[in-house]
Amino acid sequence: MPIAADIWHITHLELTIRVLLAAGLGGLIGLEREYSNHAAGFRTHILVCIGSAAIMLLSIYGFSEFVIEANVRIDPARLAAQVISGIGFLGAGAILRNGSTVSGLTTAASVWVVAAIGLCVGAGFFYCAFLSTVLVLMSLFVLNKWEKRLMRGRRYHEVVVRIHDRPGVLGKIATLFGQEDIQIVNVKMKMTDQTSDLDGERIKELHFSIKTTHSEKLDIVMENISNTVEVVSLESNAFKLQKTQSIGRTQVL
Incomplete structure (x- = not known):
């Protein structure tokens, strides 16, 4: 055919x-x-x-x-x-x-x-x-x-906090999470090779795996942590906060 x-x-x-x-x-x-x-x-x-x-x-x-x-x-x-x-x-x-x-x-x-x-x-x-x-x-x-x-209640959020290596900082940050009923599932600590520009202190990274059903509470905690003196920078799945050490302000990147 x-x-x-x-x-x-x-x-x-x-x-x-x-x-x-x-x-x-x-x-x-x-x-x-x-x-x-x-x-x-x-x-x-x-x-x-x-x-x-x-x-x-x-x-x-x-x-x-x-x-x-x-x-x-x-x-x-x-x-x-x-x-x-x-x-x-x-x-x-x-x-x-x-x-x-x-x-x-x-x-x-x-x-x-x-x-x-x-x-x-x-x-x-x-x-x-x-x-x-x-x-x-x-x-x-x-x-x-x-x-x-x-x-929203089943997924974990990853939060990385870079801090000055000082005693009690981990407990202070964990308390801020607890105040908003945010569950910390896992915490990992990692020492970096960087030092602070102001006083030469070592910088440590804290990796938090957290669980929450209220994203607005997570935003509140992120802001409170970023305002902590010992915190250098803060990263999460949604945004990144970088603190300008010389003037003490926080910038959203």
């Missing part, structure tokens, strides 16, 4: 519409990542989606002149398969590990999904592309808030 040659050809208008649609759908997901201040944001998702759509279009229509050749077999999925595996390298660059905390997994997954959406658009599988975009946006916006509410 002869193969219809028309299925291997696409007009310039249809090609333009597919590429622009890929840019729009990828940009919608990228806007959420940009709004959440993640590394792979608006432009990254647009580029990934356009690139995936272009590769899919190339795979289907880019070799149409060889269809009539007797010994040539056309496989529209061959380039698409390389996109699915190759996009993992880009997603891996968005994953960061800081101690026991891993961030960027959701962004890496969104980049991978955007690549799949681009392939759908390039292949003309529009319903799947639109449905996937809606479900991804629901996952990033709606389910993200639901997940935080559900897991």
